[in-house]
Amino acid sequence: MQSDRRPQLIWDLPLRLWHWALVVCLAGSWITAEAGFDWTTTHFYFGYSALALVLFRLAWALLGTFHSRYATFLASPKQVLAYLRKAKDAEPSAGHNPLGGWASVAIVVLIGLQAGIGLFISDDIFYAGPYNTVVSSSTADWLAGWHHRLFTLIQITALVHVLAVSWYTWGKKEGLIQAMLHGKKTLQVHGAEETVNEHRGLRALLLLALAATVVAILVYVAPLPDYEIY
Amino acid sequence: MIRSTMIFALLFSVAGASWADERTQKTIEARQGLLKVVAQYFGPIVGMAKGQIPYDAALIEKNAGKVAELAPMITDLFAQDTSSSDYATEAKADIWADYDDFSAKAATTTERANALVAATAEGRGATMKAFGALGSSCKSCHDSYRQKK
Numbered sequence: 310m311q312s313d314r315r316p317q318l319i320w321d322l323p324l325r326l327w328h329w330a331l332v333v334c335l336a337g338s339w340i341t342a343e344a345g346f347d348w349t350t351t352h353f354y355f356g357y358s359a360l361a362l363v364l365f366r367l368a369w370a371l372l373g374t375f376h377s378r379y380a381t382f383l384a385s386p387k388q389v390l391a392y393l394r395k396a397k398d399a400e401p402s403a404g405h406n407p408l409g410g411w412a413s414v415a416i417v418v419l420i421g422l423q424a425g426i427g428l429f430i431s432d433d434i435f436y437a438g439p440y441n442t443v444v445s446s447s448t449a450d451w452l453a454g455w456h457h458r459l460f461t462l463i464q465i466t467a468l469v470h471v472l473a474v475s476w477y478t479w480g481k482k483e484g485l486i487q488a489m490l491h492g493k494k495t496l497q498v499h500g501a502e503e504t505v506n507e508h509r510g511l512r513a514l515l516l517l518a519l520a521a522t523v524v525a526i527l528v529y530v531a532p533l534p535d536y537e538i539y
Numbered sequence: 540m541i542r543s544t545m546i547f548a549l550l551f552s553v554a555g556a557s558w559a560d561e562r563t564q565k566t567i568e569a570r571q572g573l574l575k576v577v578a579q580y581f582g583p584i585v586g587m588a589k590g591q592i593p594y595d596a597a598l599i600e601k602n603a604g605k606v607a608e609l610a611p612m613i614t615d616l617f618a619q620d621t622s623s624s625d626y627a628t629e630a631k632a633d634i635w636a637d638y639d640d641f642s643a644k645a646a647t648t649t650e651r652a653n654a655l656v657a658a659t660a661e662g663r664g665a666t667m668k669a670f671g672a673l674g675s676s677c678k679s680c681h682d683s684y685r686q687k688k
Contacts, residue, residue, distance in 0.1 A: 346675050433681055435585055435674045454688035533591050536583040538598065 316493040318505045319403055321374040323513030327362060328489055334359040349436040356427045357524050363421040364520035372512060374505045376404030383410050401483045403496055403503055416466055423459045426452050439531030563624045570616045573609060580605040584670055599666060600659040607652035613645040629686040644680045651676050
């Protein structure tokens, strides 16, 4: 058994860079939100970047390498429950495990929602998301409430994520955190179709450029506020 | 006799309570109106700072002057403690728990609005710097005393 376990590439380079870029965006938007007034513009750019990263991830879910594609790891509720029952002794999954797969989707959805809501809200004084003008001020206030609540939820989710991967890394010794750095896990050799032997870097660059362009256009074409001048 | 006195007392207290209620509602509406007017004059300067409308020093001077006239009304309208009323308001009870600080912040806003009026004579850089200072004084009050949504 031990003999046919060897390090295999699981996470393509674009996916790993995407993961750490998202960490930077989350940390950056948190810090700039706390830092106050003078950092709001920077906060906006972290939000736009997060939105572009979410769009990229959705594209990569279709066009990335094997373990990056949603279709390869989204499990049925039955499979998730079955996995939960034996998680402690479960063999390491090559890509996401049945529960982790859904967690990764949940994080992407949460961050997309958070960044999307940010486009509509304002600080009541100076700064406003590009689409603040298209909603009423009471709707914007309501959305601002959700921007704050969702952030708390994102913090909790991130904490659970860190605890979970720490358990897999140091409890189950599966090297999960290392795998998000060098891309490899030491596993039983899998079938040829599950073998990742390319990064699709050029494709990823083009998709990222496309995602960034979409967000930039979205921000650029937003209607200007209609100021009253007396 | 005792019974009719009790009825009168009850009627008066109901009338008194609803009178106080109406007064509270009027106060809250006046505050919200005042701050909306402040925002109306503040808005075009925001637009200029963001490059959405052309820079116009004369308009900034005029609008900042209006803000400087309006800002002292904040402490007039917030003098009455309405923290125990049931009306929907985003004014936090902390305003009256620390009214001196609230007043000081409002006074800073007036000072900085006046400073902005003066800065319009010193060119665009000085004007925008003074405008930033005014904005952050608004923000410091909102952060401390406006209910987070």
